[in-house]
Amino acid sequence: MSLSHHFLRTTRTVHLYLGIFTAPMLLFFAITGGLQSFGLHETSRGSSYAPPAWLASMAQLHKKQTTVMPLRRARPPEAPIAVAKPDVPTVKPLPAGRADAKPGKNLLPMKTFFGLVALGLLTSVSSGLYMAWRYSRKPRLFGAVLFAGISVPLLLQLF
Template sequence: MRPNTLRLLRRYHHYLGLFFAPMILLFAISGALQTFRLQEAKGYGGTPPNWIVWLASVHKDQGPPRERKVEKPKPAGDAAEAQKPRAEASAGSAKRPSPLPLKIFVVLLSIALSLSTITGIVIALASRAMRRISIILLALGTVVPIVLLWI
């Protein structure tokens, strides 16, 4: 590849990486939390903190959390009937492999993506010639998604 082409590709990579870095970090962190269903009461072991629920909502629904509709409780007889087919189906099915190894891998992937993104930001900010544009792109990459959440 020609040197001018490589220089142009590096510049675009720099601009795109800094603009999207804040959201890459947000999605990596929220994805890691969702891997273990920490945004749900059963995954967290109680009522999850609002910040985890908020991150999960932005990640999954591209918006802030909405009020959930309260469902009417079903009569006890109906709940028992609904559980029967599920129990019968699971008794005849083969044993599924544990999802834990893949969950651990996904969390490690999220950590690596976060560290790589932070390293890229540090490298970009180390260049005095590009520092101003780097800070502007980071700020825009933070502000634009926040504004888009509320439109």
């Protein structure tokens, strides 16, 4: 067997088992990222929506690698508007959001795009796992590596 053939075979094997090991986390990131792009993991001001605890916890794990939810500080009360003298122009307060945010921008197309990207990643990883399992010559090794890819992140959560 030539050196280039041996290198290609080794590269394919490493790619296969690294893909199997990382597939569970890629699926997790695709699902939680897709849900986060629509803001389903957090409450918004002026809304009665409260996200499910599991969704908020998984979003926190996605973003901060921990399931511990930070305590939110109470919003300070808005200061009363001072009455200005007639010869002094009044300054309008900035909106509660970011000062540089452009009002009226439609975010739905970009959110939809990222949701479709998450769905594409989910489909791609799932089909890759199926093909790796279906055409595997070593199903026990496939199962062991997949189990390791699921259990290692769960065990790391204990630390």
